[in-house]
Amino acid sequence: MCGALRPADSGKKAVLMGWVNRRRDLGNLIFIDIRDRSGVTQVVFNKERDPAIHQKAEGLRNEYVIAVVGTAKQRVPDTVNKNIATGEVELIAEELRILNESKQPPFLPSETVLPNEEMRLKYRYIDLRRDTMQYNIELRHKVALAIRDYLSAQGFFEIETPFMTRSTPEGARDYLVPSRVQPGSFYALPQSPQMFKQILMISGFDKYFQIVRCFRDEDLRADRQPEFTQIDLEMSYPQPERVWEVVEGFLTAAFKASGHEIKTPFPRMSYDEAMRLYGSDKPDMRLPAMVDVRSAFTPEEREKFAAAFKVSPDFTSLLIRIPKAGDISGTERRTIGTYGAFAHSQGTSFVSLMSDPNRFARDYPNSLEPILKAAGVEAGDLWVLAVRKADSRQSANQFYQTCGQLRLDLAQKYAAKHGFFAKTGDPAKDYRFIWVTDFPMFEWDRESGRWNAAHHPFTSLHDEDMAKLESSFDTTSDPKSALGEIRALAYDVVLNGTELGSGSIRIHRQDIQSKIFRALGMTEEEARSRFGFFLEALEYGTPPHGGIALGLDRIVMILAGADSLREVIPFPKTARAVDLMVDAPTPVSEAQLKELGIEVKK
């Protein structure tokens, strides 16, 4: 391998095969860096020593594939290259074979500046030759392997489930596959193997996992691809804590595989708390929480503030703190709230911001100190007070969420100053995990005017909330229904503000499952027609069970320090869900369509 030679090998014969990474032609002396996935080695062609082979080497160009036979030699001290692992040796070429030539590539893998992503994706095979991509793909392999090994050792079976299955209720849009044998009918690609893994529990495979591709036809983001890989698992008879333990176990193994020792158990926080403190159900714990400072106002100044901002006297006032943002000009301060997700979410329309410390000190001199103290503000920190406009129809949670977005926008803008997103080498700081628990069971869907399952309709609820469920059947089309207060036995694992995975304890009794469908405004007949097979299965002795699924791509992305899933997926799709290399999707022939009984509207 091209990255393997060491001083101890000097004098040995070696055969290296790989690409010409760089050539340095000094005339009678030619150096070639030969590269494969393991690294690079310098090969020397000396005209004096061997004119024939030297002449052949003159014809070498970037990205030619060659085989070199030679003798490894320790370099003399002042010619050592400390930048590469093989820098203390070189290969004295004795035989050179050109295995294949290369056209001039649109860009070179050895180039330090990246071409734009369109180019990288179109010529992905060249892009993947680059060090970082080779590293990321290797990392992905190691992480997946570590997880497989861990789960297998814990008694989990990896079991495959169908890709061609039936369209699932609710959730994301399905990718559909037309049936030729039954024209007009379609398979759907799984958004997740949810029902199959529950069926596996009913089938007695009490510990299941699968590293499996899932498909969702929704718009893409940097951390969302239409096909992505989940670490999916399910087990019988667990408390949530047991599921968390398994996840913490395989994440420990996965992080160890990439050289990081993480600490378990992860901290836990309820959904309500996460919303109040971070304005998000996936809090980024690397940054300070938001603090409600309303009680730190003096009574008089609270009145004054409420009047000035036209809010009721018991207003919620969140202080968002960005540490060490340093001096910020008035002009810059006025742009707060005009960029990023906060502006996009129309936060400015119902959230008022106060971000001028001088003005605040002037108008509320007696409250300043207690407020800054309550929020832990230190010199050099940027802080913004956010209050909800009185006439707003937005819910308290929407207010928290919007403030949470502002918190992230600001943190991103001043990342270079506070440095909380930079890797320190200390896993306890670099990787802030948290379990978010007790999600709401249902969420109101304004468009369809009914309640939806927040997680999915097979999620269990807290025993104590059962009464609320049973008393709410008359209010299933009321946005103020008590359904909104029911807590699910659902949990997310979050890392640095990214949702890694989501799971729950499932419903294992048919009578409770029916009640959930009723709450979702579904009649018995509708439920039967949509997943009758599943309801029937529940009636044949279903053990209590629960599980979770984690995004492998996201885990690897964070470990790789990448900003996009495309850096850890060999063949990803663009924001318009196009594969630029193979040019998919494409129209298909009339004949193909006809066979499937499909007519395309133009």
Place this chain on the structure above:
RNA sequence: GGGGACGUAGUUCAGUUGGUUAGAACGCUGCCCUGUCACGGCAGAGGUCGCGGGUUCGAGUCCCGUCGUCCCCGCCA
């Protein structure tokens, strides 16, 4: 569906107030060079300024449309 950024040589970019022949670096071609390692030196080739339309005496530059890539909102049980 909506908002924003970008699109100039093979690649990464610069291109002033609209003004004569559109530049640089890397890559490419040729020549020189025996210790380079992002080798160096000399010479050279390489451009439908994404595409279409408009304004203008004159458009890479201004306007409209369109296509593509990226980021975000909506969406993502």
